[in-house]
Amino acid sequence: MADRATFLHITDAHVSASGAPFERDDRKVDVGGLLAATREGPLELLFRRLAERLTRDSRTLDGVFFSGDAQSKGVAGGHELVFKLIAEHLGVASDHIVSVPGNHDVPRDADPGTAERYEDFVRVWSAAGCVVPWLDGIDGWPAIAEPGRHRLVAADRSWAVFPINTSNWSHVSSVLPEPLRSHWNTIPETLEPGDATVAAQLRSQLQALARYDMARVSEHQLEALRALVASTPQPDRGRQLRIAVMHHHLRSPSLREELKPFADMSNLEQVRAFLRGSGIGLVIHGHKHEHATYFDHIYAGDADDMHRVLVISGATFEVGRETDAVRLITLDGLPHTPEVKIEAIPLPRSGAEDLRPAPTIRRLWTTGVRPAETVLVSPGAPVIVEGTDLDEVYARALAIAGTNAKRGILIVHLDLPDDDGKTLPLPSAYAVPDDLQGDERQAWLRELVEWWQLDRSQLEPRIPYLHGARLRRYGGKIDQIARIIALLRTKPSTRAIAVLVDPFRDFAPNGAGEEFASFCLIEFRRRDADAGRIAVDAIAFYRAQEFERWWPINIAELRFLQREICEELGYRPGRITTIAADARTISRSPTQVAMPIVDRWLDQAPERLHLLADALVHKAVRGDAQASAVREWRRSLAELRTATNGFNSDGIPVAIEGLLTLAAYIEATATVGDAELPILARNLGDLARVNETFEHSTRSRAAFNRWSPVAQSLVTALERMTDTRLPDDRLKAAGGGEGAP
Structure with a gap:
């Protein structure tokens, strides 16, 4: 379009x-020509x-x-x-x-x-x-x-x-009234019977009247x-x-x-x-x-x-x-x-x-509140966007986050229509890795959301503020989602809130070196909806929110939580409201909304690391599961390359643990006499170590400039070795070949 x-x-x-x-022009005289x-x-x-x-x-x-x-x-x-x-x-x-x-x-x-x-x-x-x-x-x-x-x-x-x-x-x-209409045309001659010129002027003036x-x-x-x-x-x-x-x-x-x-x-x-x-x-x-x-x-x-x-x-x-x-x-x-x-x-x-x-x-569009333009009158005042069409609300919120609400307060109200309860919402204009379409697009989103909602992760030492861990195991013991379900089961309650910031873990006395989630707090509100049904609204507060890449993932995550609560209670998901204290539009890469694929495999699909290692070692792909693992590996390398292409002040998660695990699997199963495999494992380990050094640095532009060329060189080497060992013609068709799982 x-x-x-x-x-x-x-x-x-x-x-x-x-x-x-x-x-x-000012013509005071006539001149020939x-x-x-x-x-x-x-x-x-x-x-x-x-x-x-x-x-x-x-x-x-x-x-x-x-x-x-x-x-x-x-x-x-x-x-x-x-x-x-x-x-x-x-x-x-x-x-x-x-x-x-x-x-x-x-x-x-x-x-x-x-x-x-x-x-x-x-x-x-x-x-x-x-x-x-x-x-x-x-x-x-x-x-x-x-x-x-x-x-x-x-x-x-x-x-x-x-x-x-x-x-x-x-x-x-x-249409003149009678008797004036009958005498109208005779008035000029009646008034000036002897002067045709004046009579004509009168007729013209009368007609104009x-x-x-x-x-x-x-x-x-x-x-x-x-x-x-x-x-x-x-x-x-x-x-x-x-x-x-x-x-x-x-x-x-x-x-x-x-x-x-x-x-x-x-x-x-x-x-x-x-x-x-x-x-x-x-x-x-x-x-x-x-x-x-x-x-x-x-x-x-x-x-x-x-x-x-x-x-x-x-x-x-x-x-x-x-x-x-x-x-x-x-x-x-x-x-x-x-x-x-x-x-x-x-x-x-x-x-x-x-x-x-x-x-x-x-x-031509308003931000969605009434009166329509009042939110734009006072500089620095909160700006509100609302609507029922996800694509429209996303486009407008993104535009506002880059203009009227840039680095300011942006509130978005989204009333999603009733859905099938299976798919998660994602704007059609949202660019997913490799331009995935249809079911693959939805699978990418669901895996991402489900990872953020894990109550435990092997990557928690790197991301101690994983949303699911804070919501379901706050302080190591409180399941805040179960508490909210219990509160809303019988009646509305303003206490149906969950917090994701833990001052004991996240705050430093002087504020130095702190790193914790932008997602700070969520409240679930029970209300009576139409046709006697009960709806559960979600109101989430973010100390900072990026709208190009992060806001759509946040919406999918909030819908995921709404459904979990509503399925338990027999209610239906209602409005989603996000409140960003600092609205931004700075992200450009899908890698900025999650840990890299190869690292998330440790939590969600460790068998894929085994399948990938087996394919790289034996230079063969057997079956759909192994073909999928290889495709995801190529996508992970592409994301790593994207992360090295441009500096981002908020930082980009980079692969570490997954690379080390893959290197260990390759070393453990390497065939004798294959001189490429030790090099492949070494490159994986080297990339993991330079990534870890960068992640533990200040992640300043200077640190990025030191890290980027080294990481790019290693990614290039891994891409080349992957293409050499697993060219496209070795990827079997769906259904796999001999030995397919």
């Missing part, structure tokens, strides 16, 4: 075939420069939005000129151009919903195959014959654009839009970003006051209700010739639930106001952390370099 899309927004071009005046300036020339130069810029920056447009008023005061030719500029300079296919009519694009006094009203618009935009709004009186109702003509949808369906016609009642004459430039979206169009949105294909994952393009504004984008009837949309609240109900996240419009970007918060009646819409008001170019002629709109972070960047493109001057004003950037 693409995470970026770029569009060009054009509005209120106000051009014509005969030329629309545009005197941007200097023609009067028009809007068409600078606009054509802008498009040529924009095409050059896009090519130079290797950017392509995913679409063009034209939000109306191609024409200048209804003079013909504007539609053709704007469409030609887009087609000739930008290379955007017609079916990726979204166009809506503006109030200057419809003839005055043409009745709403008639062919006459949309003749020019249909002849240019619709005939070319552009995406246009459903038009009253033109398109069928209630059946929509060609839905694809009225929406633009991304190939991966991550975004969708819906044009809306707000100009059906623009410049329409009001009876004409209203009303913005409105018809009931039929709103229903058609609702059906179009509902039938739009959805992305495979994440939420679809829905965009509305219209001519008129939702509210005034500036402080300028406009004194006229129907200055705002007549059924504005009905339109806003549609935007909310259809999940429109971005509205793009023109009309007011003002550039602005703001959030519109739409509530449903008396409800507290708020829908937030980002509104982009596009300006045009006018004398003295040329800095925002058109704009590039880039969507980033799709689908989970959508962000909009608006780059104003000034009207260029011949021969001069293009200006690049600073872009405006707005986040």
